[in-house]
Amino acid sequence: MSQTEHRRARPEVSVIIPVYNEEAGLRALFERLYPALDALGADYEVIFINDGSRDKSAALLAEQFRTRPDTTRVILLNGNYGQHMAILAGFEQSRGDIVLTLDADLQNPPEEIGKLVNKMREGFDYVGTIRMQRRDSLWRRKASRAMNRLRERITRIKMTDQGCMLRAYSRHIIDTINRCGEINTFIPALAYTFSQNPVEIEVAHEERFAGESKYSLYSLIRLNFDLVTGFSVVPLQWLSFIGVILSMGSAGLFVLLLIRRFIIGAEVQGVFTLFAITFFLLGVIIFALGLLGEYIGRIYQQVRARPRYLVQTILEQRDGETVAGAPRQSVVQAVQPAQTIDQGPTR
Numbered sequence: 079m080s081q082t083e084h085r086r087a088r089p090e091v092s093v094i095i096p097v098y099n100e101e102a103g104l105r106a107l108f109e110r111l112y113p114a115l116d117a118l119g120a121d122y123e124v125i126f127i128n129d130g131s132r133d134k135s136a137a138l139l140a141e142q143f144r145t146r147p148d149t150t151r152v153i154l155l156n157g158n159y160g161q162h163m164a165i166l167a168g169f170e171q172s173r174g175d176i177v178l179t180l181d182a183d184l185q186n187p188p189e190e191i192g193k194l195v196n197k198m199r200e201g202f203d204y205v206g207t208i209r210m211q212r213r214d215s216l217w218r219r220k221a222s223r224a225m226n227r228l229r230e231r232i233t234r235i236k237m238t239d240q241g242c243m244l245r246a247y248s249r250h251i252i253d254t255i256n257r258c259g260e261i262n263t264f265i266p267a268l269a270y271t272f273s274q275n276p277v278e279i280e281v282a283h284e285e286r287f288a289g290e291s292k293y294s295l296y297s298l299i300r301l302n303f304d305l306v307t308g309f310s311v312v313p314l315q316w317l318s319f320i321g322v323i324l325s326m327g328s329a330g331l332f333v334l335l336l337i338r339r340f341i342i343g344a345e346v347q348g349v350f351t352l353f354a355i356t357f358f359l360l361g362v363i364i365f366a367l368g369l370l371g372e373y374i375g376r377i378y379q380q381v382r383a384r385p386r387y388l389v390q391t392i393l394e395q396r397d398g399e400t401v402a403g404a405p406r407q408s409v410v411q412a413v414q415p416a417q418t419i420d421q422g423p424t425r
């Protein structure tokens with residue numbers, strides 16, 4: 079029998095959860111997630127993607143797989159590829175007609191999943207979310223709002239709240255995303271560009287249950303760069319526009335200085351003004367190079383056509399086989415690396 083024949087019929091709902099160093103909160107997540115999904119009255123599968131955690135997360139996920147092998151699958155990536163790449167790995171393994179993404183930190187309450195599923199059943203193919211009373215630090219909220227506005231201008235992607243990852247997508251969107259092979263991407267935006275009938279609903283937002291945000295200021299800035307350069311060439315267009323205006327301005331200034339030199343004579347003090355202008359232009363050039371680099375970097379990554387990530391193990395149950403079969407071997411394989419890490423000091 080081929081591998082696909084082994085697989086069970088497609089569930090209605092797939093829930094994709096990326097996990098990176100979430101050992102402190104995983105148990106609480108399992109306790110709330112599974113009852114919420116059982117209450118849906120739908121066939122479902124939960125796909126956890128361990129994004130190279132350096133704590134006990136992988137072992138905890140393997141344990142959960144053993145508790146609920148019928149509905150749980152665990153993908154262990156061999157390194158840390160970032161939240162969006164982890165979700166992409168989950169998408170490729172997902173089989174559901176409705177695919178939901180969720181954070182592992184319980185900031186998106188699993189009890190809200192029902193709302194999204196109902197909306198999808200109404201016939202929408204993309205359910206975005208807006209966080210009611212967002213529970214994040216003030217600066218994070220302010221920065222998000224500013225970024226959101228800028229992004230909307232540049233990319234024409236309409237999302238009231240780009241940051242909330244509790245979202246639902248239809249099978250056709252997921253299939254299209256799987257075909258994309260994008261490397262640096264922002265999933266909600268990518269999905270939005272493929273959706274035909276999107277809708278947004280309000281969902282509750284909670285404080286992180288345990289641990290701290292895995293996003294540093296740096297990775298947040300990176301993510302927003304991905305979002306802007308990945309979905310628009312407007313910055314490039316702005317750049318050429320700015321370039322034209324600047325060069326016209328400097329040409330005018332040069333003519334002015336030339337005329338002045340012939341009429342009044344050379345001015346010594348003016349040297350400093352020239353310095354200032356030169357430095358300003360240097361700054362502009364460096365900025366321009368950086369921006370060009372963004373695009374060239376993307377081209378470079380895309381043309382290399384490397385595998386986007388490597389899956390170490392997949393814990394899943396196959397039809398007609400008990401857990402004692404091949405999957406158990408996978409469990410053993412999967413648990414080992416996590417245990418080895420447990421013993422060592424945390425990096």
Ligand code: UDP
Nearest residue numbers: 096097098129160161181182183291292293
């Ligand atoms: N995450 C991940 N890989 C990373 C960073 C984060 O898989 O490199 C996961 C993390 O475990 C969580 C989700 O992505 O499930 C969102 O991360 P986090 O809560 O730290 O982000 P925030 O809520 O601060 O935006």
Ligand code: MG
Nearest residue numbers: 181183185286
């Ligand atoms: Mg979070």
